[in-house]
């Protein structure tokens with residue numbers, strides 16, 4: 001049995017004891033969920049309004065997806081941009097992409113204003129592509145980025161790759177060519193199946209440490225109007241015309257607005273006293289996937305990086321429309337009290353959580369997942385130390401996928417007392433941060449333009 005052991009949780013130095021809600025309470029805004037989405041939503045709401053805020057976390061801060069992810073900061077959707085253009089039109093899709101990229105600056109602002117020390121490494125990251133379809137799809141995305149006025153992602157294609165001549169002429173200015181071996185060097189692989197590579201800004205951060213540090217700042221800075229309760233699962237959400245109430249343990253929290261930052265819709269019900277019922281359809285629209293990762297510690301011989309590898313056959317388990325891929329990060333890591341190490345993490349294999357089934361963070365990590373990752377690393381990552389590698393960390397986390405793969409941020413159309421900043425969707429650090437800022441703008445009554453993140457009416 002391998003325990004679920006995340007390096008991000010391992011690095012948390014919690015000194016705060018868990019204080020559950022012990023009486024009825026009221027607040028202008030109640031935020032449910034203490035992952036990065038909930039805490040950043042609290043940050044911007046407290047900073048930019050005078051509202052009182054109460055935050056309720058079922059377990060402990062940052063112990064959900066935020067504490068069990070791959071810790072890679074990246075700005076892509078887990079869906080081609082071209083599909084978002086088809087669904088929403090060019091303007092909205094590009095605006096959505098721009099919003100996600102704007103979260104880099106928001107993270108900088110938060111770190112500076114709250115004087116956070118969580119290390120954040122920025123660098124050019126790479127994505128290895130191995131089929132003509134993948135290359136074409138990314139070129140199409142790049143074409144839309146160009147048309148929409150976004151900086152294009154740099155693409156290089158191996159000179160020796162025969163199929164290169166089939167790339168449409170219209171895309172010729174969107175890629176360059178280099179010797180195959182140089183491209184493989186960038187991808188840190190000896191696997192000659194990779195024929196093209198994208199290069200774009202990426203980063204690495206322990207999002208749990210960031211979240212934990214930020215909550216420490218909020219608790220101290222806003223003592224007069226912010227309260228935090230951990231070990232406080234919300235069981236019921238009742239919406240009325242002017243406010244709503246939450247059933248938490250044996251108590252009730254009444255708030256003018258309720259913001260769900262719960263990643264999905266597990267273990268609570270929503271009832272709407274002034275309009276159509278909204279919970280059932282919505283509940284079932286978030287699909288759970290368990291992502292598995294492994295990490296090993298090595299001497300600090302190489303700079304931080306993030307590389308995604310798209311193998312040739314990559315139909316996603318249980319979802320022929322999705323694409324599976326492996327992702328690798330390498331970053332400096334404090335080990336045995338010394339900062340002279342790197343942590344190399346890789347993930348990719350997933351299991352679908354059947355509808356209605358319970359996910360538990362304490363479930364053991366299965367050996368077959370570690371073996372899949374180990375096999376992948378050995379045949380794709382040229383710096384892998386070899387067969388005897390000991391994985392110091394093996395962990396899994398739950399990703400809630402919205403049907404269209406886009407995070408939901410905004411008012412519930414059937415009752416605006418309720419708001420959402422949720423839907424982890426595999427890549428969620430930047431979207432959660434952007435979502436937190438947008439929620440605070442909505443709570444201030446600011447006019448915001450329609451966006452691809454707007455929740456739609458589930459009753460229609």
Ligand SMILES: Cc1cc2nc3c(=O)[nH]c(=O)nc-3n(C[C@H](O)[C@H](O)[C@H](O)COP(=O)(O)OP(=O)(O)OC[C@H]3O[C@@H](n4cnc5c(N)ncnc54)[C@H](O)[C@@H]3O)c2cc1C
Nearest residue numbers: 033035036037058064065066069070072234291397428429
């Ligand atoms: C395996 C995996 C790998 C990932 N890799 C990356 C990556 O490399 N890059 C990236 O950008 N994103 C990645 N993500 C996604 C990213 O981690 C998430 O999108 C992000 O952390 C979401 O944060 P959140 O606050 O929305 O959710 P969470 O961190 O899950 O927080 C939700 C919180 O709500 C609480 N909660 C739920 N229900 C209730 C309730 N009823 N009452 C009170 N509290 C409740 C939970 O206990 C939890 O703490 C990955 C996710 C996983 C699982």
